[in-house]
Amino acid sequence: MSLIKEIALKASQAAKVLAGVSTDTKNQVLQAMANALEAQQQQIIEANRQDLSQADELGLSAAMVDRLTLTPARVADMAQGLRTLASLEDPVGKTRLQAERPNGLKVEKMRIPLGVVCMIYEARPNVTADAGALCFKSGNAVILRGGKEALASSLAISAILQQVLEQFNLPAALISVVPNPDRALMQELMEQQGLIDVIIPRGGEGLIRYVTENSKVPVIQHFKGVCHLYIDRDADINQALSLLVNGKTQRTGVCNALEGCLVHKDIAADFLPLAAEALKEKSVFINGCEQTAQHIQVGKVLKEEEFGQEYLDLEIAIRQVDNVDAALAHIDRFGSHHTEVICTTNEETAARFQRLVDASVVMWNASSRFSDGAELGLGAEIGIATTKLHAYGPMGLEALTAEKFVVTGSGQIKG
Amino acid sequence: MSLIKEIALKASQAAKVLAGVSTDTKNQVLQAMANALEAQQQQIIEANRQDLSQADELGLSAAMVDRLTLTPARVADMAQGLRTLASLEDPVGKTRLQAERPNGLKVEKMRIPLGVVCMIYEARPNVTADAGALCFKSGNAVILRGGKEALASSLAISAILQQVLEQFNLPAALISVVPNPDRALMQELMEQQGLIDVIIPRGGEGLIRYVTENSKVPVIQHFKGVCHLYIDRDADINQALSLLVNGKTQRTGVCNALEGCLVHKDIAADFLPLAAEALKEKSVFINGCEQTAQHIQVGKVLKEEEFGQEYLDLEIAIRQVDNVDAALAHIDRFGSHHTEVICTTNEETAARFQRLVDASVVMWNASSRFSDGAELGLGAEIGIATTKLHAYGPMGLEALTAEKFVVTGSGQIKG
Numbered sequence: 001m002s003l004i005k006e007i008a009l010k011a012s013q014a015a016k017v018l019a020g021v022s023t024d025t026k027n028q029v030l031q032a033m034a035n036a037l038e039a040q041q042q043q044i045i046e047a048n049r050q051d052l053s054q055a056d057e058l059g060l061s062a063a064m065v066d067r068l069t070l071t072p073a074r075v076a077d078m079a080q081g082l083r084t085l086a087s088l089e090d091p092v093g094k095t096r097l098q099a100e101r102p103n104g105l106k107v108e109k110m111r112i113p114l115g116v117v118c119m120i121y122e123a124r125p126n127v128t129a130d131a132g133a134l135c136f137k138s139g140n141a142v143i144l145r146g147g148k149e150a151l152a153s154s155l156a157i158s159a160i161l162q163q164v165l166e167q168f169n170l171p172a173a174l175i176s177v178v179p180n181p182d183r184a185l186m187q188e189l190m191e192q193q194g195l196i197d198v199i200i201p202r203g204g205e206g207l208i209r210y211v212t213e214n215s216k217v218p219v220i221q222h223f224k225g226v227c228h229l230y231i232d233r234d235a236d237i238n239q240a241l242s243l244l245v246n247g248k249t250q251r252t253g254v255c256n257a258l259e260g261c262l263v264h265k266d267i268a269a270d271f272l273p274l275a276a277e278a279l280k281e282k283s284v285f286i287n288g289c290e291q292t293a294q295h296i297q298v299g300k301v302l303k304e305e306e307f308g309q310e311y312l313d314l315e316i317a318i319r320q321v322d323n324v325d326a327a328l329a330h331i332d333r334f335g336s337h338h339t340e341v342i343c344t345t346n347e348e349t350a351a352r353f354q355r356l357v358d359a360s361v362v363m364w365n366a367s368s369r370f371s372d373g374a375e376l377g378l379g380a381e382i383g384i385a386t387t388k389l390h391a392y393g394p395m396g397l398e399a400l401t402a403e404k405f406v407v408t409g410s411g412q413i414k415g
Numbered sequence: 416m417s418l419i420k421e422i423a424l425k426a427s428q429a430a431k432v433l434a435g436v437s438t439d440t441k442n443q444v445l446q447a448m449a450n451a452l453e454a455q456q457q458q459i460i461e462a463n464r465q466d467l468s469q470a471d472e473l474g475l476s477a478a479m480v481d482r483l484t485l486t487p488a489r490v491a492d493m494a495q496g497l498r499t500l501a502s503l504e505d506p507v508g509k510t511r512l513q514a515e516r517p518n519g520l521k522v523e524k525m526r527i528p529l530g531v532v533c534m535i536y537e538a539r540p541n542v543t544a545d546a547g548a549l550c551f552k553s554g555n556a557v558i559l560r561g562g563k564e565a566l567a568s569s570l571a572i573s574a575i576l577q578q579v580l581e582q583f584n585l586p587a588a589l590i591s592v593v594p595n596p597d598r599a600l601m602q603e604l605m606e607q608q609g610l611i612d613v614i615i616p617r618g619g620e621g622l623i624r625y626v627t628e629n630s631k632v633p634v635i636q637h638f639k640g641v642c643h644l645y646i647d648r649d650a651d652i653n654q655a656l657s658l659l660v661n662g663k664t665q666r667t668g669v670c671n672a673l674e675g676c677l678v679h680k681d682i683a684a685d686f687l688p689l690a691a692e693a694l695k696e697k698s699v700f701i702n703g704c705e706q707t708a709q710h711i712q713v714g715k716v717l718k719e720e721e722f723g724q725e726y727l728d729l730e731i732a733i734r735q736v737d738n739v740d741a742a743l744a745h746i747d748r749f750g751s752h753h754t755e756v757i758c759t760t761n762e763e764t765a766a767r768f769q770r771l772v773d774a775s776v777v778m779w780n781a782s783s784r785f786s787d788g789a790e791l792g793l794g795a796e797i798g799i800a801t802t803k804l805h806a807y808g809p810m811g812l813e814a815l816t817a818e819k820f821v822v823t824g825s826g827q828i829k830g
Contacts (some may be wrong), residue, residue, distance in 0.1 A: 016747065019771060093770060099792025105781055107791050110769070114803050193627075198804055212608075218633060218804045239826040246828035332431065354525070354821050355508065356434060366520055366824030375829075376522050376820060377514025388529050388817035389613055389633045390805040402803035405791060406769050409781025411654040413661035414790075 003180070004188040007143055008195035010173035011116045015141035017171055019113060023090040025168065026137055030086035033164045034079040037129065040160050041075045047156035048125065051149060058149055060123065063253060068123045068150055078129040078157075081380060085137050088379040091398045092139045095406065103412050109403040113139030115197040117400065118189055119382070120145045120211055122203040125153035131200075132161055132175040134382045138400035141174045143196065145189060147203075148181035155179065190215035198390075200383050220395070223386045224310045225255030225338035227368045230327040230353065232344035233264040237271055239365060240343040241278050247341065247368040249282040253312050255384065256339050256371040260307065260317045262327045265291070268320050272296045275318070284314045291320035308334030324349050328356055335359060337386040339371040360386055360393030418595070419603040422558055423610035425588035426531045430556035432586055434528060438505040440583065441552055445501035448579045449494040452544065455575050456490045462571035463540065466564060473564055475538065478668065483538045483565055493544040493572075496795060500552050503794040506813045507554045510821065518827050524818040528554030530612040532815065533604055534797070535560045535626055537618040540568035546615075547576055547590040549797050553815035556589045558611065560604060562618075563596035570594065605630035613805075615798050635810070638801045639725045640670030640753035642783045645742040645768065647759030648679040652686055654780060655758040656693050662756065662783040664697040668727050670799065671754050671786040675722065675732045677742045680706070683735050687711045690733070699729045706735035723749030739764050743771055750774060752801040754786040775801055775808030 001009070037044070048070040055065050091111045098107040117140045119131045128144055135142035146154045154177050162172035178185060190199060190211065199219045201211040212219050229247055231240045247258035263271055268291070276296040279286055287306075288298035298318070307317050307330070321327045324342075331340055341363040342353040350364045361371045371394070373381025378396030385391040391399040416424070452459070463485040470480050506526045513522040532555045534546045543559055550557035561569045569592050577587035593600060605614060605626065614634045616626040627634050644662055646655045662673035678686055683706070691711040694701055702721075703713035713733070722732050722745070736742045739757075746755055755774040759765050765779045776786040786809070788796025793811025800806040806814040 019773075101790070101792055105785060105790075112773070112803070115773075197802070213631065216628065218802075236826070242826060242828050250829050350823075358431075358434075358527070358530075359819065361820040361822060363822045364824065365826050366822055367828045369829035370520060370822065370824075370827065371820075375516070375520075376822070377516055387612070387633075388527070392817045393820045402807045404774065405776040405786075405808045407776065407778045407781055407785065407791070408765075409779065409785075411651070411657060411780050412785065413657055413782045414665050414784035 002188065004178070004185055004192065007173070007176050007178065008116065008189070008192040010171070011141040011143050011176055012195045014171035014173040015113065015115050018136070018139050018141065018174055021170070023092070026090065027086040029164060029168050029170065030082045030133055030137060032167065033133065033161050034082040036160050036164050037075055037079045037082070037157070041072055044075055044153065044156045044160070045070055045072070047152040050152040051125075055149065060149060064123050064149070068125065068153070070125060070153060074126070078126055081130055082133045084379055085133050088137070088397060090137065091401050098405070104410060105412055106408045108406045108408075110406045111398070111401045112404050114400055114402055116141045116143065116195060118143040118145065118196045118199045118217070120186065120189070120199060120201040120207070122147040122207065123149035124202070125150040125157060127202065128154040128157045128177065129161070130380060131382055132158065134380055134397065135400060136174060138397045140400055141176070143176045143178065143189065145178040145186055146181075151179075151181055187214060190217055193217050202383050220383065220385050220391060221387045222383045224336050225257070226259045226308055226310050226334060226336040227256060227339040227341070227371075228260040228262055228331055228335060229258050229341045229343060229368065230262040230324070231264060231267060231271055232324060232342060232346060232349055233266040234346035234349060235267060235271070235343040236345055237267070237274065240271060241274055243341065243343050243365070243367050244275055245278050245282060248279065248284055248316050249314065250367070250369050252314055256368050257312070258316065258368050259309065259311055260319070260334065262319050262321045262330055263292070265320050265322055268292070268295055272318070279316065282314065284316055286316060286318060288318040289320055292318045310336070324353055328353070331357055331359070338384065339363065339368045341366065341368050360384065417603065419593070419600055419607065422588070422591050422593065423531065423604070423607040425586070426556040426558050426591055427610045429586035429588040430528065430530050430554075433551070433554050433556065433589055436585070438507070441505065442501040444579060444583050444585065445497045445548055445552060447582065448548065448576050449497040451575050451579050452490055452494045452497070452572070456487055459490055459568065459571045459575070460485055460487070462567040465567040466540075470564065475564060479538050479564070483540065483568070485540055485568060489541070493541055496545055497548045499794055500548050503552070503812060505552065506816045513820070519825060520827055521823045523821045523823075525821045526813070526816045527819050529815055529817055531556045531558065531610060533558040533560065533611045533614045533632070535601065535604070535614060535616040535622070537562040537622065538564035539617070540565040540572060542617065543569040543572045543592065544576070545795060546797055547573065549795055549812065550815060551589060553812045555815055556591070558591045558593065558604065560593040560601055561596075566594075566596060602629060605632055608632050617798055635798065635800050635806060636802045637798045639751050640672070641674045641723055641725050641749060641751040642671060642754040642756070642786075643675040643677055643746055643750060644673050644756045644758060644783065645677040645739070646679060646682060646686055647739060647757060647761060647764055648681040649761035649764060650682060650686070650758040651760055652682070652689065655686060656689055658756065658758050658780070658782050659690055660693050660697060663694065663699055663731050664729065665782070665784050667729055671783050672727070673731065673783050674724065674726055675734070675749065677734050677736045677745055678707070680735050680737055683707070683710055687733070694731065697729065699731055701731060701733060703733040704735055707733045725751070739768055743768070746772055746774070753799065754778065754783045756781065756783050775799065
């Protein structure tokens with residue numbers, strides 16, 4: 001049997017064992033894992049140094065090296081993440097009534113684990129602990145296939161988690177790491193339909209497209225974030241300025257940062273000069289449409305097809321629009337189904353926007369930067385889905401489960 | 416632009432129009448469609464005659480010809496199905512509270528349509544009306560790619576539905592039929608990621624495997640039904656007999672018919688002779704394990720690897736098991752994630768079975784034959800998913816929607 005087949009088979013068998021484990025036990029395991037990560041911090045950091053020593057050779061950018069680096073504080077954060085998960089409600093086994101039929105059948109839906117989740121990701125060693133724990137709490141086995149950049153760190157972290165599993169007489173295969181970053185093995189992972197239930201790739205658009213194109217196992221996709229803030233005619237101008245500056249500048253390299261701002265024409269003359277001043281104070285480079293350029297000085301005048309860029313930097317595209325429907329049309333064309341925001345005091349306009357925008361998260365009078373699992377109350381997230389099948393938006397514990405029908409009768413037969 | 420690309424693009428644009436249409440209007444359209452199908456029954460039946468005239472040449476089996484044949488009564492059933500859908504609750508726009516955050520953000524989830532659904536199916540003209548109406552009510556555009564056997568019927572039905580759409584100033588592309596059953600066009604459909612959101616194949620296992628292997632658009636799979644009835648030690652014997660006979664014989668060629676019966680060893684001596692008598696009265700051919708053969712005469716003694724067949728006929732496999740866990744292990748190996756039934760008076764055993772069986776529908780003291788969308792209260796179904804991603808079990812209106820996050824604030828920014 002090939003290495004990958006064996007990993008997938010063991011994970012699948014382990015998932016069946018986990019299905020019978022109580023919430024209490026799962027929470028005890030998570031607490032013990034958190035303690036073990038902290039107690040064996042030194043081992044993790046040493047393994048991480050080994051990864052870091054190859055960073056130059058692998059040509060990692062400064063941002064990648066930053067994501068790769070583990071410190072005692074970052075290990076403590078990881079442990080804290082596991083403790084938070086232990087405190088969250090377990091979705092598995094939850095039921096909701098669907099129907100009570102005229103013949104007396106009671107129809108419910110019950111949440112169950114998906115089975116085996118496979119994460120394919122790049123140089124983020126923290127994903128090993130986060131995804132391992134999220135999958136464990138939601139009753140799933142996980143196969144972690146991280147990039148070669150973080151392999152030593154990932155193996156050190158998973159070894160600690162596996163020791164704890166074994167202390168509780170649970171199979172170590174519940175949290176498996178593919179020990180070889182060979183692309184051929186990744187391809188083989190993507191062919192384990194029947195053993196692996198879902199693949200969640202996290203990383204650059206290239207990786208996600210590659211997995212989506214080549215996988216025979218269903219994939220949950222997380223593409224880029226081109227998020228917009230629409231400033232309505234009825235916006236509170238100070239609120240709008242605050243949402244714009246926070247969404248664009250609080251952190252720039254993330255998928256929930258603002259990349260575009262749409263301004264209603266009736267408020268443009270009042271709003272835009274103040275916006276330009278506030279953005280320039282934060283050194284934001286302003287691109288704008290021709291109408292925008294009539295109100296403020298823009299660094300570059302954008303043509304229609306130049307909108308929709310994911311700058312991931314101190315740069316923004318501003319466009320004046322005639323009304324909320326024009327804003328919706330712009331987002332429909334250039335948005336990325338991630339997060340869209342409206343700033344308005346008009347409830348009707350807000351409701352229309354919230355209902356019609358096709359984005360996984362729609363905010364009214366709140367910063368786009370709140371679009372993540374922790375801020376939305378999920379406790380943690382395993383990714384942000386930007387396609388609608390199975391999950392849409394930040395994925396927490398519930399998104400790692402399915403629902404089956406559970407029917408209770410008293411001997412009913414079909415006539 | 417190719418024919419398929421044009422169909423997919425128009426469907427995608429039409430779906431955006433439908434997103435803004437009220438529930439009342441959708442229900443009026445469905446009522447009007449039902450009336451139009453009945454009023455233009457003659458056209459449908461004439462087109463159907465054209466399909467039937469080629470049935471011999473295409474080598475259709477008697478069962479396929481039966482499914483293909485439309486009569487006034489069957490057209491009336493179709494119309495009635497549309498009226499039922501009009502009476503069902505619209506899932507689109509429904510919200511549920513997720514969290515109220517310490518910073519005052521209110522986090523809800525709101526149901527939204529998936530977008531564009533593509534049905535790939537064989538010789539079932541009724542799918543054209545059923546799937547068309549289910550997708551319409553749930554806010555989705557649908558592209559129907561039926562087999563060549565039923566093409567004239569499908570085109571006649573869809574033409575009537577499209578006329579009604581146009582009477583209500585809605586785009587006809589909301590319900591499109593691919594007018595050419597060429598396999599190359601089907602392949603092209605499966606490459607319209609970005610325009611088509613999900614493909615639902617209905618038909619034989621070969622078709623479903625072909626679509627799953629080749630599609631770049633996500634696929635919801637419905638494989639075979641190998642359903643079991645487990646007769647527990649604490650079963651009511653009369654109830655068990657009734658569930659067995661009904662599940663096996665009420666209709667045999669369907670995926671929710673019983674194919675296997677597992678009998679607890681402590682009840683086998685009492686139950687099996689009565690079961691054999693009842694099954695023989697209905698001319699059921701009995702296969703059984705060696706222990707079963709010690710209690711009753713079996714037509715064939717089955718070896719381990721001969722279990723798990725989908726007979727779709729008056730034939731069954733009976734096996735004696737030591738306890739509920741042995742029943743669970745058998746189902747885990749031979750079941751098809753469709754429907755599994757336990758017959759017992761013991762609540763604890765039932766709860767264990769309902770929680771641990773990995774099947775999309777788990778019944779306690781009820782016939783497997785109730786495992787369909789109408790009987791479970793969904794009103795109608797577009798298919799039965801036997802894999803867990805996005806939907807598991809009979810898929811009704813809700814399974815044709817997704818949920819987005821809708822967040823309401825008062826100017827919150829991230830610190």
